[in-house]
Amino acid sequence: MFGKPSRTGRTLQYVALTGYLIFLGFPLVWLVSTAFKPPRELVQLHPTLIPTNPTAQNFVQAFTEQELGRAALNSLQVSLASAVLTVLVALPASYALARFRTKLGTAALGWVLLSQLFPFVLLIIPIFLILREVGLANSHAGLVLIYVVWALPFALWMLQGFVRNIPRELEEAASVDGASRLQILRRVVFPLLAPGIVATALFSFISAWNEFFFALVLLKTPELATLPVTLARFVGIEGTARLGPLAAGSLLATLPSLIFFAFMQRRLSSGSLAGAVKG
Amino acid sequence: MTTVAERPDVAHADGPRAARSRSDRMGIYLLLLPSLLPIVVLSVFPLVRGMYLGFTNARAGRNVEVSFTGLANYRELLGDELFWNSFKIGLLWAVGVTVLQFLLALGLALLLNQQLRFRGAARVLAVVPWAMPPVVVGILWKLVYHPDAGLLNELFYRVGADGLRTNWLGDFSTALPAVIIVGVWAGMPQTTVVLLAGLQGVPRELHEAAAVDGAGTWHRFRNVTLPALAPVIVAITSLDFIWNFNSFGLVYVLTAGGPGGKTMLPMLFAYEEAFRYGNYGYAAALGNVMVVIIVALLAVYLRRRLREAN
Numbered sequence: 001m002f003g004k005p006s007r008t009g010r011t012l013q014y015v016a017l018t019g020y021l022i023f024l025g026f027p028l029v030w031l032v033s034t035a036f037k038p039p040r041e042l043v044q045l046h047p048t049l050i051p052t053n054p055t056a057q058n059f060v061q062a063f064t065e066q067e068l069g070r071a072a073l074n075s076l077q078v079s080l081a082s083a084v085l086t087v088l089v090a091l092p093a094s095y096a097l098a099r100f101r102t103k104l105g106t107a108a109l110g111w112v113l114l115s116q117l118f119p120f121v122l123l124i125i126p127i128f129l130i131l132r133e134v135g136l137a138n139s140h141a142g143l144v145l146i147y148v149v150w151a152l153p154f155a156l157w158m159l160q161g162f163v164r165n166i167p168r169e170l171e172e173a174a175s176v177d178g179a180s181r182l183q184i185l186r187r188v189v190f191p192l193l194a195p196g197i198v199a200t201a202l203f204s205f206i207s208a209w210n211e212f213f214f215a216l217v218l219l220k221t222p223e224l225a226t227l228p229v230t231l232a233r234f235v236g237i238e239g240t241a242r243l244g245p246l247a248a249g250s251l252l253a254t255l256p257s258l259i260f261f262a263f264m265q266r267r268l269s270s271g272s273l274a275g276a277v278k279g
Numbered sequence: 280m281t282t283v284a285e286r287p288d289v290a291h292a293d294g295p296r297a298a299r300s301r302s303d304r305m306g307i308y309l310l311l312l313p314s315l316l317p318i319v320v321l322s323v324f325p326l327v328r329g330m331y332l333g334f335t336n337a338r339a340g341r342n343v344e345v346s347f348t349g350l351a352n353y354r355e356l357l358g359d360e361l362f363w364n365s366f367k368i369g370l371l372w373a374v375g376v377t378v379l380q381f382l383l384a385l386g387l388a389l390l391l392n393q394q395l396r397f398r399g400a401a402r403v404l405a406v407v408p409w410a411m412p413p414v415v416v417g418i419l420w421k422l423v424y425h426p427d428a429g430l431l432n433e434l435f436y437r438v439g440a441d442g443l444r445t446n447w448l449g450d451f452s453t454a455l456p457a458v459i460i461v462g463v464w465a466g467m468p469q470t471t472v473v474l475l476a477g478l479q480g481v482p483r484e485l486h487e488a489a490a491v492d493g494a495g496t497w498h499r500f501r502n503v504t505l506p507a508l509a510p511v512i513v514a515i516t517s518l519d520f521i522w523n524f525n526s527f528g529l530v531y532v533l534t535a536g537g538p539g540g541k542t543m544l545p546m547l548f549a550y551e552e553a554f555r556y557g558n559y560g561y562a563a564a565l566g567n568v569m570v571v572i573i574v575a576l577l578a579v580y581l582r583r584r585l586r587e588a589n
Contacts, residue, residue, distance in 0.1 A: 009496075011518045015399060017390050020383075024404050027464065030430045031419045046436065047428050075285055090546060093314035104311055108318070116518065117573060121526040121549040122329035122566035125337075125559050127321065149321040205536065210412035212528040218555055228414040232532050235418055250415040257410040 024208065034060070042244050056246035068249045071230035072228035078140050078226060079208040082147040086155050086204035087197055089148065094159035094263075095189070099168075112153040123216055131218065138220045146214050151204035158203065162196025163189070202260045209256050227253050283322050330570075332563035339557030352564035362565065364540055366572075371455065372544055375523040376462035381516050383463065384470035388502075391471070392478045410467035418533025420461045448534050454541045458533055465529060466522070470515055476503070477511030513584045517577055524573055545569055550565035 009189060029049065034042070036054040041047065046124060062068050097105040127146060136142030166189060174184045190197075212228040219225055224234075234246050326347055331353060337345045356362045389589035391402055423430045424447040432444040447457040489499045527546040530536070536551070545565065553562035557571065 001497065013390060013393065013395060016386065017395060017397070020387050020390070021397075021401060021404060023396060023464070024408065024467075025431065027419050028404075028407060028421050030423055034422050034428075042428060046429075047430075047433055089313045089317065093312075096310035100307050101302075102307055102311070104308070104315065108311070108315060111318065111323070115326075115430050117550070118326055119546055119566050119569045121546060121562055122333075122570070123322070123325050123555060125327075125332060125553055125563055126325035126328040130321070130325065143316070145321065147582040149317045152318055156314060169461060210414075212412070214533075217550075228528070231418060232414050232528075235421060235532055243422060243425070247422060250418045254411050254415050257412065258407070261406055261410040261479055264405055267487075 011139075013266065015017050022108060027216060031247050031251060034243055035251050037244055039244060043150075058244035059252070061247040062245040062252065066246070067126065067222075067230055068227070068234075071225055071227045072252070074224060074255075075209055075227040076139065077203045077207050078143055078147065080140045081140075081144045082151065082208040083201040083205035085144065085148045086151045087159075087201050090152060090155040090159050090200060091197070094156050095163055095185075097156060098160040098163035109152070109157060120213055124214065127214075128217060138224065139217060143215060143218055143226075144208075146218070147204070148206040150211075155204055159193075159196055159200050160198070162193055166192045197261075202263060206257050206260045293397040326451065326470055329563050330567055332560055333567040334564070335560045337551075337559040337563070339559060345560075347503035348560070352561050355561065356564060356568065359542065361543070361548065365543045365545045366568075368455065368541070368543055369524060369545040369569075372459060372530075372542075373458045373520055376466065376523045377516055377519045379459070379463045380466050380470050380519055381512070384474055384514075385466050387467070387471045388478055389453060391475055405471050406468050408465055409472075411465075413528040414532050416461065417466045417529050420464070421533060422446070424457060449538055451538055451541055454534060454538055456529055456541050461529060462523060462526070466519060468544070472521060473511060473515045474508070479506050486556065509584070513581065517580065520576070520580075524569065546570065 007074070033049060033051055035058055037047075037051040038053055038055045038057060041051055041053065044275065063072075082211070089100070093108075096102070097108065131137040131142040131145075146243070170185050170188055174188050179187065210228065211226075212232065215226045215229045216232070217227065226251075229250055234242070293551060322352075332345075334346045334349060334350070335345050337343070357472070383408060387405060390399055395401075411419070422428070426444075426446040426449070429447075433449065435441065437445045447453050453498060485503050485507065486499055489503050494502065525546060526544065527550065530542055530544050531547060531550075534542045536547040546569075549562045549565045552565065553557045
């Protein structure tokens, strides 16, 4: 972009890039390395960057230790339910938003931006009171409800973009051929929308999987806790030897989002979904 | 769904609102309803109620009488030293993280926009922190900052700077800077990706024309790249600021607000007030103050940018 830089310019650029890679990469390497270290290496006076005797023991421990295994299952349930529900609810609305301009639709999309302004504390107290009123405060069902509502604005935004990309002419052609409205949706729109549906489902899965604050406040029974909440409680238990399973569990908790990002890589780098995921 | 009677050719006409029959509109609303209803019931309504709670003496517990107390909560906030502390720390944190994040991300985006080797690897690596759950980012950096088994202290030991070893998250003077660095690390990828997308949208011809006119690298950056990128910069820094000011999970895991309240962000303070002490009204009042602060700061910032643009 700046034409051909001089030789020293290039060198400086590589030095800067190396700096960035160290800043971004070293902590990650450390997490992976800690996850593979046997207990003895974790407590030794001067830890090494690469484990001398790598072991998968921490992963086994993280999994079999009831709490983390159960928490992972809880997270899986809650996130799957949120993803499926979000897509089901968002699908008809996103079609309407993309194909017909209504004031209501504009208002819904405006809410996406506006809702970013408000700190969660304003939301959580009334939500907690409402859920307690209907007996869902300390339950996965209540949490799923919140996650769906929370993911919806962005899911709508995303899906209606995908609908817009389907040429209207295809629907018109099917209509001329005598297809009913429902047939058009089922045979023409939904198949073409498949990538968008997958992306939206993944997005809502990840935002539920990563979410911490609502789960922390709403779920009081430890048996119901999701992975982030359980991992955070793990942190409080001191003892250097516990760091191994903690790192292993953290690594496993990152896998779903890594898959999502690998899947979305191209869209992300094109910037069209740049606002998609915020922790 | 079958109730949508609208034919595509009708919808195709531009300015279709006039051409729409009543049943068409009903159909559209039916499609929107499953999404709008939950948003209104569980997002808009709670928000309004939450803001109202800020003017009451609501407390935790069943059958507690809630009464309107006007500005009493805000008078109490003004005299609350803990509030001023968290307010100050929240601003330091949000401004610090947003500015550092932006400067570092701009540098990285400019680099990634060049024909450098390892660019592909760097792009992938630049996105990984974004893909991590905030709680995991917190745990990751707890491992890096760990006083005995941590990467940072070990690095200082290896390069012979033993005197710099410290309990980064536990020390009064280092806790806030240490936490800010984590915030930068966690949020930089997203900002980088947005800025990179913006950079790729800057017309090549502008640069070439400027180069022909003999403009140097710095000049082209200052007079071509930056102005073209301005809208993206304003948008992402505003969003970053809002997100950072309202952030919770990361610092909760790292320090839980400690040591001695040195990293007590407003959200952590509100969380403690609401769910440790049960002061719902007071916590909601704090939430209202946060909204006012954010809106005020954004208004000043956006107006200045707007004036510069004209």
